[in-house]
Amino acid sequence: MSLPFFLEHLGVAVGALSAVLAARGLKIDLFGVLVLAVVSSFGGGSTRDLLIGDAPPQWMRSPEQLYSCLIVALAAFVVSRKLRPPRWGLEIADALALAFFTIVGTQKGLVFEFSMPVAVMLGVITGVAGGILRDVLLNRLPVVFQTQTYLYATAAFVGAALFCGVHERLPSSVALWGCVSVVFALRLAAIRFRIALPELRDGELP
Amino acid sequence: MSLPFFLEHLGVAVGALSAVLAARGLKIDLFGVLVLAVVSSFGGGSTRDLLIGDAPPQWMRSPEQLYSCLIVALAAFVVSRKLRPPRWGLEIADALALAFFTIVGTQKGLVFEFSMPVAVMLGVITGVAGGILRDVLLNRLPVVFQTQTYLYATAAFVGAALFCGVHERLPSSVALWGCVSVVFALRLAAIRFRIALPELRDGELP
């Protein structure tokens, strides 16, 4: 079992977890929660695979990932009906999924021999598209665009660009885990210290 | 003309109808309604075909389905400006489209030799994605996720799983129509008797 496969598998589990946590308070039924988990877990990778012309996506070729996703979502569904997980639970799960998916997506872009800017873009898409699709289905402004969201796509961008720079100079597993850690640490540090990019300040709609 | 083709054709017509009914009260103009009808009718099948790598989707290869969709939408647009169709009209049209698309999608997944869990997933996607895209474009929580929606994706799931179980043991047309009837009956019975899955009860947003 290759390391990227293992990373993507972990990403699937935390993607499913983030979907269940995001659906709380919305009175969505069990099956809706499972649909959201599938979209969160596989939306980013599927968007990437469709764009690079590598259909069907990985999760359709070997259903183990699908089982992981559904089992984690089902367990989280049952548990979160009993006890109320803390807010930082969602944030850590989401930051982990962001970090995993971004670096795996960037690597796949490089393997398919796209130019570095496009590989970085594919990494960011893999990282953020699952969460965006989840929020679009929940009919709310995607987390990635909310004001109080600190360095979300930016953390993905930094990690993806770093991976492009170091993946030929470092051993594969060092580059992978190192860049995953950078995205994860950057995202959590940004939440903790409220680091943000400048925003569009104009207060009036055109 | 094969039976699946015929089913998909019927699904297209009721998909278009459901779009016109869903757009009522929103002051959307004629062309917007036609766009919504195309998205409702072909969104599910196109999502499935892109995922399995079978682009372009069927409706782009033979435009007869496109004509059906536009003619039904145009007729429904004209009629619904004159008289007010009852609420159960939308529910029956929608349940029919759900049933048709789910079973046709499952069958296509099996024809493309995906594993059963993936074929079931493709069936559910084919069944619900068109309506989800329609509701996302209308900027509202998709019907499939609303609390008062009874066994929507669940009915699709049951029918798709049943089709996987019986499609090799029964004559093709019996399996197709039987499973279409199961989805349709299950959905209508769930609406009538308010059968629902457990939901995420936690009342507070994280």
Place this chain on the structure above:
Amino acid sequence: MSLPFFLEHLGVAVGALSAVLAARGLKIDLFGVLVLAVVSSFGGGSTRDLLIGDAPPQWMRSPEQLYSCLIVALAAFVVSRKLRPPRWGLEIADALALAFFTIVGTQKGLVFEFSMPVAVMLGVITGVAGGILRDVLLNRLPVVFQTQTYLYATAAFVGAALFCGVHERLPSSVALWGCVSVVFALRLAAIRFRIALPELRDGELP
């Protein structure tokens, strides 16, 4: 450099511009604005390319278009923090992007030998899908469906159908620029003179 390529390049720039203008007042940070610009600029063409089975889309094969998009978005971001562009700025940029993308999309549909109705549909999709995706991500009713939007998809449809009719009879550049001008003029005239199609009048939700 071919004329369609040049048109698509221009469309990318105005697509990015329209995204920055649409995001004003929403407190979206720099990176979110860049994501919106990419979606606005490449969403329509990518949807078309995925549907016709021509992945990866053009912008992933040659990153110059990606650079144009990001540079224009960055410049517009900086400028719009200093001064407030007039409302007609958004409308003209949007009408230009609609016109460019629609005709380029229709031409690509004909080059791939789809039937005329499907080529027209692909043109309309290329023209409107980028803006729809942008608005879906911003969690609002897409401009194309809003009541006060005059002849949006309709202008695209007229231009696409006209291009199908004349592209074999006129020199390539005349047909291209002529039909781009028709879409642009029709859209601006519709805004100026408030020309609209009939809408679904029924005031009650079903």
